[in-house]
Amino acid sequence: MRPAVNVATTRVQRVLEVSIRDTIRSGEAIAWMAGSFGAALLMAIAILTCLGANEHGTDDALQATARFSFLLFWAAYSGSALAALFGPRWRFFKTSGRSFGLAFASAHLVHFGLVLWLCQIGAAPPLGSFVFFGIALLWTYILAILSVDWLHQAIGHKSWWWLSTIGLNYILFAFATDFTRFPFRTDPKYILAYLPFIILTVAAPVLRLTAWAQRMIGLLRQRPSPAR
Ligand code: HEM
Numbered sequence: 192m193r194p195a196v197n198v199a200t201t202r203v204q205r206v207l208e209v210s211i212r213d214t215i216r217s218g219e220a221i222a223w224m225a226g227s228f229g230a231a232l233l234m235a236i237a238i239l240t241c242l243g244a245n246e247h248g249t250d251d252a253l254q255a256t257a258r259f260s261f262l263l264f265w266a267a268y269s270g271s272a273l274a275a276l277f278g279p280r281w282r283f284f285k286t287s288g289r290s291f292g293l294a295f296a297s298a299h300l301v302h303f304g305l306v307l308w309l310c311q312i313g314a315a316p317p318l319g320s321f322v323f324f325g326i327a328l329l330w331t332y333i334l335a336i337l338s339v340d341w342l343h344q345a346i347g348h349k350s351w352w353w354l355s356t357i358g359l360n361y362i363l364f365a366f367a368t369d370f371t372r373f374p375f376r377t378d379p380k381y382i383l384a385y386l387p388f389i390i391l392t393v394a395a396p397v398l399r400l401t402a403w404a405q406r407m408i409g410l411l412r413q414r415p416s417p418a419r
Pocket of ligand 1: 257302327369
């Protein structure tokens with residue numbers, strides 16, 4: 192039998208390890224959030240300074256910040272699928288999924304700040320946009336809050352799976368709706384500003400579904416065949 196002192200020391204060591212790991216995780220998440228918010232803010236300030244803080248300049252800043260936060264969202268949405276399909280080289284995207292998600296939520300605050308600025312200068316978007324995109328914004332922050340460790344554990348894995356699947360797909364749908372708002376054109380400006388994002392929007396669910404199918408096939412193969 193192990194002496195009681197040894198058991199107690201092992202427990203203390205484990206508690207310390209977990210709290211050090213959680214602190215590092217929170218530190219990393221804060222750095223990602225601060226970095227992405229700062230980058231989006233700088234981008235918006237630069238565009239408003241060059242084009243003017245009028246409706247035209249603000250629309251351009253909205254388009255740029257939306258694309259920046261979309262890339263972060265895309266990495267959060269597709270990270271696990273990339274790692275599952277293309278191997279350990281892509282593991283970083285899987286292990287940093289939560290950080291990408293939080294960075295997206297943080298950067299998108301600048302997008303919403305620009306929307307408020309549009310309202311302030313008398314060019315408020317229509318009510319329908321507030322409702323449709325407002326729901327996507329709500330999902331963004333619900334998922335960000337639920338990614339806090341103890342809340343995540345409190346709701347359980349199954350509920351988290353459902354909530355994140357519904358929320359992430361609604362947000363993806365909102366991005367897709369805006370990127371495909373205009374009819375397809377062949378001028379370089381459209382191709383550069385829209386086509387890569389439309390392709391990424393389609394690729395994201397395809398990657399997830401393919402990774403899911405691969406996992407299912409793997410599970411079916413592992414099942415012992417019924418005895419004859
Ligand atoms: C998670 C939530 C949101 C997502 C995914 C999103 C997505 C986008 C995207 C992709 C664009 C670029 C459109 C383009 O290039 O043509 C954009 C621009 C814009 N967004 Fe958002 N947005 C969100 C929240 C909001 C909210 C709450 C509003 C408020 C009504 C809003 C208003 C706008 C406006 C006015 C533009 C500029 C449109 C233009 O070019 O004239 N967005 N958004």
